[in-house]
Amino acid sequence: xxxxxxxxxxKVTEKGKYVELRCDPISGHTALYWYRQSLGQxxxxxxxxxxxxxxxxSGLPNDRFFAVRPEGSVSTLKIQxxxxxxxxxxxxxxxxxxTGELFFGEGSRLTVL
Amino acid sequence: AQSVAQPEDQVNxxxxxxxxxxxxxxxxxxxYLFWYxxxxxxxxxxxxxxxxxxNLVKGSYGFxxxxxxxxxxxxxxxxxxxxxxxxxxxCAVRDRLSGGYNKLIFGAGTRLAxxx
Numbered sequence: 001x002x003x004x005x006x007x008x009x010x011k012v013t014e015k016g017k018y019v020e021l022r023c024d025p026i027s028g029h030t031a032l033y034w035y036r037q038s039l040g041q042x043x044x045x046x047x048x049x050x051x052x053x054x055x056x057x058s059g060l061p062n063d064r065f066f067a068v069r070p071e072g073s074v075s076t077l078k079i080q081x082x083x084x085x086x087x088x089x090x091x092x093x094x095x096x097x098x099t100g101e102l103f104f105g106e107g108s109r110l111t112v113l
Numbered sequence: 114a115q116s117v118a119q120p121e122d123q124v125n126x127x128x129x130x131x132x133x134x135x136x137x138x139x140x141x142x143x144x145y146l147f148w149y150x151x152x153x154x155x156x157x158x159x160x161x162x163x164x165x166x167x168n169l170v171k172g173s174y175g176f177x178x179x180x181x182x183x184x185x186x187x188x189x190x191x192x193x194x195x196x197x198x199x200x201x202x203x204c205a206v207r208d209r210l211s212g213g214y215n216k217l218i219f220g221a222g223t224r225l226a227x228x229x
Contacts, residue, residue: 004156031214042117042203042219043157056216091157098214104149104156 002026004105006092012111013082021077021108025094032075033102034067035091043091049075050098082112115140117206119220126194127228134189134223136204145207146187147217148178152200160202163187174198194227201225 005024013019025032031050035043045059052072060066064082069075079086089109093102116139126132138144148160161172168180178189187204201224205217 033215035217040221042205042221043217044219045208045216048214048216050214055214056211059216093157093215095215100215101159101162102157102215102217104158106154106156 004092004094004103006090006105006108008108009106010109010111012113014113015082015084017082017112019079019082019110021079021090021110023075023077023092023094023105025073025075025092026096026103027073029094029096029100029103030072031095031098031100032069033093033095034075034077035093035104037089037091037107039088046077046090079110082110084112086110087112115206115208115218117204117218117220119202119204119223121223122221123224123226125226125228128196129193132191132194132198132225132227134202134204134225136187136189136220137185138187138204138206139185140206140209142209144187144209146178146180147205147207148172148176148187148189149203149205149219150174150200151203151222157203160189194225196227196229199225199227 034046037043048056049069064080067077089107091107093104146163149157163180171177204220208216
């Protein structure tokens, strides 16, 4: 596609449920990032992939959060046992190469009731 | 600790007037600085960046930013504001420990409202 695609755009779930958020980066972009944006705040780094491997997952808040990118393209962010504090917009970005400009998707808005 | 501050939650300006959105940073060494814009229901879009060289950086949509090392600032400017510039603006700095990839530390954002 022309840009970074994220699905679903909105997800409402109940506390304790499992959630998957998908990111389809720009074709050919080797670097992929996940950020989280809480209400009234700027995006916060979660994880960075170069190819298939997570090169930096230091921003994942705890072990309930996990992300994969098995074929070096599409990535899935997985959240187990969701909590109300997980409610936020989850942003995906990709770039051509390590230092390339970031192109962001529109985000997946997660609401945990 | 590395950080970015955007001291204004909102900036109001009349169309045609110059605009400034403020950003200060706290990073040891030479910073890599960025501005992004977020329009309603759109993803963050890159505006401009400072890596090295000329302190005045020109970017998309007529925006520019001035890097001031002594004041640790990177204010975003535009000579003549448009109503269509109304959006949420984020300043960011690259984490110096990232090894070169774009692990960015964002400010909280400033909402720009341009009135006709």
